[in-house]
Each structure stands twice: as structure tokens, then as C-alpha cells.
Amino acid sequence: MAEPTFPAADVRALLSAIREVIALPGGATYEDELVRRRILDRRAVVLDAVLERVLEDGVGSSLTLAWRAEQLRRQVSKYPAAGYAEAVALLDDAVELAAAAAEQGGAS
Secondary structure (H helix, E strand, O other): OOOOOOOHHHHHHHHHHHHHHHOOOOEOOHHHHHHHHHHHHHHHHHHHHHHHHHHHHOOOOOOOHHHHHHHHHHHHOOOOOOOOOEHHHHHHHHHHHHHHHHHHHHHO
């Protein structure tokens, strides 16, 4: 049985969609991290189902990897990365506050 071959652009589209699914910023607090993990758990179930379909499609399927990537994005959009404070955002805020404090200290 011949293994399916896919256009490189379609493979990149699917890999990009997978990265979007799993690349969620860390939570700022323990509670935020719990919310983030629940979101990731739900997204992982969707990802697993889409990848299973990709593997089942096989040779000669009219469904492209790019179409599956869009399907993945649509399904995951039901579980947005929202409802928790991101650690990165808090760090950015702290850096801005420190810079502002340094400017005020230097202006006296």
C-alpha cells in the first residue's frame, strides 16, 4: 500500500494549525494555569480527532491537509484562550512599570 504524499504547503498549513492549538501562554497564577490546562485538554481532544481523520483519509482522498487545518481551527475556536491571566502579560506590565519608575527617578 502506497503511503500518501501531500503538498508541502498543505503540510505547513496543518503544522501551523497544530501549533496554534497547543501554543498557549502559561498562566500567571496557579488558578490561571488550571484554566489554561482545561483549555488545552479540550483542544487536545479536538486535535486527536482531526489527526485521526487525517490518518484515515489515505491515498486518493479529496480532503486536503489544508482543509483539515481549517477544520481544526474552526473546531478549536470553540475553546478560546481566554479566561485566565497570562504570565507573559504580567511580566510585560512589570517591565513597563519598572521603566516608568526608572524614568521618574531619573527626572528628579
